[in-house]
Amino acid sequence: MRLKPIYILLLGLIVLSSFAAIQDSEMRIDTQLLTTQTEFEAGSAIILKFSASEITQPKLYCSSSYGSTLVTPSIQENMLLFTIPKNISKKTGQVQWKLLNDATSLSGQFKIVPIQEVTSMETYIGPPSIEAGGTDYTMxxxxxxxxxxxxxxxxxxxxxxxxxxxxxTSDAITTKNSIAYKNIYSxxxxxxxxVSSESKNTNSKEYTITVFPAIPTNFNISALRPxxxxxxxxxxxxETSVIKDKHNNVVSDGxxxxxxxxxxKNNSLKTSGTxxxxxxxxxMIHPDYKTQWSIKAYVDGMAESDMITLDYEQVINDFEVNFSKYNRNITIGPLQSFMKQMIPDGLQVTLLVYKDDILLETLHKTSIDGIVNFNLNPNSLKKGTYNIVITTAGLEQSFKALQLW
Structure with missing residues (x-):
């Protein structure tokens, strides 16, 4: 009678082990890929089908250049259906997949290709300006x-x-690594x-490239004066002549x-224009004394003109100086021009005061109605003997041992 419980226990263990063996054999039923297509168009519905039992429902791991994800299957007629998410299916490239099943190790890949139509033309062009002559180009x-x-x-x-x-001009070019390019020479x-482009009946917008003249060549100058x-x-x-480049293009404005x-006297002046x-x-305003000008023009670092010379004649041959009020009030003028008319307002007159060959004061004034007046201040120039020098229009008059009261 004591052996009966032992027989019952052994019988139960046998039944359990048989059930586990059956379950294990069902878990190990081979899972196979039923989908034979390996290339899909972007944006289309991509479904991978696997054969399977009703017991196993593994997940599918998918990885592409845009990221990775796990896909949960749906079951239909003893098949596992994995629908690839849109964030992967709408982008081109290779997609790697692996079935996460302990019993079966399945992996593979498929390719997503672009839709065979052009919707937009992503276009770049530069530089936006090039130089004439056939050596410079834009891409x-x-x-x-x-x-x-x-x-x-x-x-x-x-x-x-x-x-x-x-x-x-129209040139057929082809894409490589998704890009088509062409160098367009001036x-x-x-x-x-x-510039524009077209592919599969889709056109880009219009782009404008400015072809500027090349480096200026040497030119001539002239002068006009009243x-x-x-x-x-x-x-x-x-004024310059018309400045051109070596291809006879007029240089750009500005x-x-x-x-x-x-x-x-080898002194230099500068003026400019565009x-x-x-x-x-x-x-340039005329000089106020007899001189000769030598003029040359430059487009800095690129071109230069010929040199011209201009002679300016002395407009005032002499001038009067009058002293009053203890020689402290000095009147210069009237200053007369080449037709004996009063010199235009603004002619500069300089007065220098010396004592014992030491310069004490330098005074500047400009003419008004042909006259210039100087007043020597007794606070700065005390009573005594001084030398006075007056210069204007390249002329000079000196007064030695002038007594100031």
Whole structure:
């Protein structure tokens, strides 16, 4: 009678082990990939089908260049259906997958290709300005994309078009690594170039490239003046010839031209102007004493002009000086110009005061109605004997041992 419980226990263990063996054999039923397609179009529904029993429901691990995810299956007619999420299915590239099943080790990959139509043309072009002459160029870069913003496959044909002056050109180029590009060279003439591209009946917008003239070549200058007198009042106007590059293109408006003037004392003056339709002008007031100017112009670092010389004649040959009020009130004038008319207002007169060859004061004034008045202050110049020097228009008068009261 004591053996009966032992037999019952052994019988139970046998039944349990048989059940576990059956369950283990069902868990080890082979899972197989039923989907044979390995290439899908971006944006389409991608479903991977596997054969399976009703017991196993493993997850599918998917990884692409845009990220990784786990996909839970649905069961239909003893099949596991894995629907690939849209964040992966709408982007092109290789997708690696692996079935997370302890009993079966399955893995593989499939490819997502772009939609075979062009929705947009991602276009880049630069630089926006180039130099005429045929050696400088701008680069057109085109990336045709589908409606999901995927780049189209290599060898997709792109027509690169450009128009310049009367010439229209279209060149077929192909994509490589999703990009198509072309170097567009300038011609000898300057102007505006229009650039666009087309692929699979989709066109880009229009781009504008400015073809500027090349480096200026040497040029000539001339001068225009109302007279040749050194009156310190009138204006001399300097003008360049039409400045062009080596291809005969007129230089761009706004090209900066510097005019350098050297007089007979080797002193330098400078004036400048910018070009309009290739011509630059600049002005300089006449000198107020007899001199000769040598003028040369430069487009800094690129081109230079010939040198011209201008002679300015003495406009005042002599001037009167009158002393009053204990020699402290000094009147210079009337100052007369080349037709004996009063010199225009603004002519500078300088008075120097010396004592024992030491310069004590320097006074400057400009003429008004041909007259200049100086008043020597008794607080700074005490009663005594001084030497006075007066200069104007390149002339000089000296008064030695002048007594100031």
């Amino acid at each position: 057109l870069v085109v990336i045709p994309t589908d409606r999901l913003d995927n780049a189209l496959p290599d060898n997709t044909i792109v027509d690169a078009k450009h128009q310049f002056l009367r010439n229209e 011609e000898e003439k300057s102007g505006r170039m229009l 007279h040749n007198y050194a009156d310190g009042n009138q204006i001399t106007t300097f 090209t900066y031209v510097s005019f350098y003037i050297t007089n007979h 070009t309009i339709k290739g011509v630059a002008t600049a002005m």
